[in-house]
Amino acid sequence: MNNTKSRPLILITNDDGFTAPGIMALVEAVSEFGELLIVAPDSPQSGMGHAITINNPLRINSTHYFNGHQAFNCSGTPVDCVKLGIYKLAKENRKADLVLSGINHGSNVSTNVLYSGTMSAAIEGAMSGVPSIGFSLLDYDLEADFTVAQHFVKKIVKNALANKLKEGTCLNVNIPKLPLSEVKGIKVAKQAKAFWDDTFDERADPLNKNYYWLAGKFHNHDKGEDTDMWALENNYVSVVPTQYDLTAYDVLEEIETQFEG
Amino acid sequence: MNNTKSRPLILITNDDGFTAPGIMALVEAVSEFGELLIVAPDSPQSGMGHAITINNPLRINSTHYFNGHQAFNCSGTPVDCVKLGIYKLAKENRKADLVLSGINHGSNVSTNVLYSGTMSAAIEGAMSGVPSIGFSLLDYDLEADFTVAQHFVKKIVKNALANKLKEGTCLNVNIPKLPLSEVKGIKVAKQAKAFWDDTFDERADPLNKNYYWLAGKFHNHDKGEDTDMWALENNYVSVVPTQYDLTAYDVLEEIETQFEG
Numbered sequence: 355m356n357n358t359k360s361r362p363l364i365l366i367t368n369d370d371g372f373t374a375p376g377i378m379a380l381v382e383a384v385s386e387f388g389e390l391l392i393v394a395p396d397s398p399q400s401g402m403g404h405a406i407t408i409n410n411p412l413r414i415n416s417t418h419y420f421n422g423h424q425a426f427n428c429s430g431t432p433v434d435c436v437k438l439g440i441y442k443l444a445k446e447n448r449k450a451d452l453v454l455s456g457i458n459h460g461s462n463v464s465t466n467v468l469y470s471g472t473m474s475a476a477i478e479g480a481m482s483g484v485p486s487i488g489f490s491l492l493d494y495d496l497e498a499d500f501t502v503a504q505h506f507v508k509k510i511v512k513n514a515l516a517n518k519l520k521e522g523t524c525l526n527v528n529i530p531k532l533p534l535s536e537v538k539g540i541k542v543a544k545q546a547k548a549f550w551d552d553t554f555d556e557r558a559d560p561l562n563k564n565y566y567w568l569a570g571k572f573h574n575h576d577k578g579e580d581t582d583m584w585a586l587e588n589n590y591v592s593v594v595p596t597q598y599d600l601t602a603y604d605v606l607e608e609i610e611t612q613f614e615g
Numbered sequence: 616m617n618n619t620k621s622r623p624l625i626l627i628t629n630d631d632g633f634t635a636p637g638i639m640a641l642v643e644a645v646s647e648f649g650e651l652l653i654v655a656p657d658s659p660q661s662g663m664g665h666a667i668t669i670n671n672p673l674r675i676n677s678t679h680y681f682n683g684h685q686a687f688n689c690s691g692t693p694v695d696c697v698k699l700g701i702y703k704l705a706k707e708n709r710k711a712d713l714v715l716s717g718i719n720h721g722s723n724v725s726t727n728v729l730y731s732g733t734m735s736a737a738i739e740g741a742m743s744g745v746p747s748i749g750f751s752l753l754d755y756d757l758e759a760d761f762t763v764a765q766h767f768v769k770k771i772v773k774n775a776l777a778n779k780l781k782e783g784t785c786l787n788v789n790i791p792k793l794p795l796s797e798v799k800g801i802k803v804a805k806q807a808k809a810f811w812d813d814t815f816d817e818r819a820d821p822l823n824k825n826y827y828w829l830a831g832k833f834h835n836h837d838k839g840e841d842t843d844m845w846a847l848e849n850n851y852v853s854v855v856p857t858q859y860d861l862t863a864y865d866v867l868e869e870i871e872t873q874f875e876g
Contacts, residue, residue, distance in 0.1 A: 393660075403694070404664030404729045411826035412815070433664070433730075436827065439616040441813040465742055467861055468665045474729075477861075481726055481810055510874070517873045523866065542871040549742055554673070554704040565672035568698065595863040595870045600728055600738075601805040602858035605784065609856045610803040612778045613771070 362388035362515060365439040365450035365479070369399045369458065369471025374420060376457035379500035380489065381420055383507040384454060387515060391450065392425035394473075395432060400460075400478040402471040404436040404478070405431045414438065432475035432495050440482045452514065453479030456489030456527075459496065463528050463582045464574070467596060476524050480516035481598050486521040487511070492533040492586065502537065503529045506591050510540070526594040530586050543589035546581035548574040623649035623776060626700040626711035626740070630660045630719065630732025633680060633688040638720035640761035641750065642681050644768040645715060648776060652711065653686035654700040656693060656732075661721075663734040666692045675699065693736035701743045713775065716739030717750030717788075718764050720757065724789050724843045725809040725835070728857060736784050742859050746780035747776035748772070753847065754792040763798065764790045767852050771801070787855040791847050807842035809835040 364384060368377040372394035381390060394472040396415070413429040426443055428435055432455065440450055462470040472488045479486030486509065491503040508528050514525075526545075530537060552570040559565055574583050582592035625645060629638040633655035637787070642651060674690040687704055689696055693716065702713055716736040723731040733749045740747030748771065752764040767790050775786075787806075791798060813831040820826055835844050843853035 355618060398670060401667045401669040402664075403666045403735065405692075406662045406664070406730055406829060407800040408662040408829055409659060411818070411828050413826055430665075434829065437813045438815065438827075441831075442815045442827075465689070465859055468735075468742075468859060469667055474664065477729065481729075483810075512872060514680065519873075520866070523863075523870075539698075540865060540874050543876055544864070544867065545860055547860070549744075552698045554699065554703045563672055563674075566699075566703075567672050567696065568667060568669055570702075591868065593874060594861075595866045596861045598726055598729060598861075599806055599808070600855075600857045600859075600861070601633035602784075602856040603805070605781070605856045606805065609784075609786070609854065612693070612780075613774060613801050613803055613854060 362451040363444065363448050364388045364390050365453045366390055367435040367455050367475045368393045369392050369432040369434055369475065371395050371398045372417065373428045374459065375496060376459050376500065379504055380454060380457045381423060383504040387504050387511055390423040391439055391444055392420050392423055393435040393443055394427055395435060396427040396429055399431055400468050400473045402431045403469050404433055404474040404586060407431060407434050432471035432472060433478045436475045436478040439579045440484065450484050453484050453486035457500055457507065458490035459498060460490060460494040461492045461528055462488065462490040462526060463586060463592065464546040467526055467545060473526055477598050480522045480524035483521050485514060485521065487514060487527060489527045491529045491531065491542060496564045502532065502534045505534060524596045528582060528586055528592045530589055532589060536589055537591060538589045541585035541592055543582045543585045543592045543594055544580055545594050546574055546583040548572060548575040548583060623712040624705065624709050625649040625713045627651055627653045628655050628693055628696040628700065628716050628736045630663060630693040630736065632656050632659045633678065635720065636757060637720050637761065640765055641715060641718045641768060642684060644765040645772050648772055651684040651706045652705055653681050653684055653702055654696040654704055655688055655695060657688040657690055660692050660732045662730050663692045663732040664730050665694055668692060668695050693732040694739045697736050697739040701745065714745050714747035718761055718768065719751035720759060721751065722753045722789055723749065723751040723757040723787060724785050724847060724853065725807040728787055728806060734787055738857060738859050741783045741785035744782045746775060746782065746784045748775060748786045748788060750788045752790045754790065763793065763795045775796060785857045787857045789843060789847055789853045791850055793850060797850055798852060799850045802846035802853055804843045804853045804855055805841055806855050807835055807844040808837040809833060809844060839872050
């Protein structure tokens with residue numbers, strides 16, 4: 355990490371928008387660990403994945419919403435926010451030492467990492483060479499209690515700063531909805547092989563034209579006890595080290611054989 | 616693959632919208648190989664990554680744009696299109712045998728796979744258990760000549776159907792902008808470690824309020840000769856087998872040690 359003499363610069367974003375309780379809970383939990391720069395979407399951006407804004411310009415507004423911390427909201431996606439925080443909005447062009455995303459209202463386990471704006475922001479941080487962590491609480495309620503989540507955020511961020519998480523490392527942290535006394539601890543795990551069986555809820559508008567809501571059920575086909583879903587079902591906080599190299603190394607040779615000649 | 620008695624059902628989408636020349640070029644190239652189902656966005660969706668539409672309903676329209684092939688456009692993202700094609704719009708609820716995405720107008724090499732709507736559509740296909748391929752031509756021109764790209768699309772799709780690409784396999788295919796005689800062949804490769812150095816182009820609107828365009832330069836830090844970027848720079852078509860498991864297996868143990876106690 356750079357800036358060894360000053361406090362670490364922690365870039366914070368989320369995907370539920372800057373007014374979501376989860377980002378305020380994150381800010382409160384980590385303000386003791388460094389100087390904060392908050393860049394968050396001006397509206398909810400759930401399910402935006404790794405989207406970036408290239409067909410439209412971005413609007414940025416400075417906001418006093420976060421008790422004196424340097425903060426901006428922007429019209430873009432969570433990934434746009436990370437790019438702005440790293441390459442544009444930091445004072446004296448200082449590069450962030452850590453990117454934190456969340457605390458998301460709801461789970462980001464398993465393959466949901468791909469749809470998740472929260473985790474895509476963290477992956478973007480890692481791609482920019484900054485260690486990054488995404489936090490999600492398994493509670494979709496906007497009135498959710500973030501106290502237990504904050505406890506683990508503090509623990510994990512303190513650990514990350516002390517151990518100097520490697521450049522490009524990204525962690526996907528999911529926290530069960532449980533009282534602290536029932537959480538068994540932190541489990542480092544792999545992404546479960548679980549998928550959505552999608553359905554589309556068909557409705558008619560007042561003009562009798564159909565529209566469709568994406569719905570569906572999430573099914574875990576993975577019986578392993580080393581997955582994030584297993585950890586959460588067994589009352590652990592799950593931590594999945596997450597990478598941006600999508601190469602399927604295990605089938606490289608097989609595919610090579612198929613495409614020979 | 617299922618439906619051994621009938622022709623394979625090939626689901627086709629793209630991220631440049633259903634009127635883009637690239638998807639028509641893809642449809643033309645593969646219509647001889649199976650029954651086509653085309654579901655494409657009704658507007659350009661570049662850079663949408665793995666975004667899904669959950670805060671808004673989807674609109675779907677049947678279209679005669681594709682010379683008699685069953686075709687729909689929808690208000691959603693490329694990933695929405697794949698979900699609709701697999702779970703909603705196929706005749707007799709037939710599950711697609713192959714998902715094809717593209718032909719994208721422009722490169723999707725290296726880490727661009729994460730931002731790419733084209734590749735996210737293919738990854739979504741793989742997550743639904745269907746072998747999937749994303750095609751991109753390194754030519755951003757809307758007047759681009761897709762003849763050479765079509766040659767390799769045919770070759771690769773034929774190969775994929777003959778070799779029965781494994782369930783869940785996803786290929787990222789990038790085709791250089793070259794005459795056929797100068798293309799050296801197909802190279803199976805890994806995703807290069809290359810990244811954007813982002814900049815934001817600042818402008819003032821007529822009301823003197825600032826807005827920003829995401830810009831920047833793409834830098835290849837990867838000197839390996841086994842990458843997609845190397846392949847393309849050396850006049851090969853690159854094929855990267857791509858996975859949706861983002862677990863960073865190589866640092867699992869290290870992170871475990873860091874979070875012990």
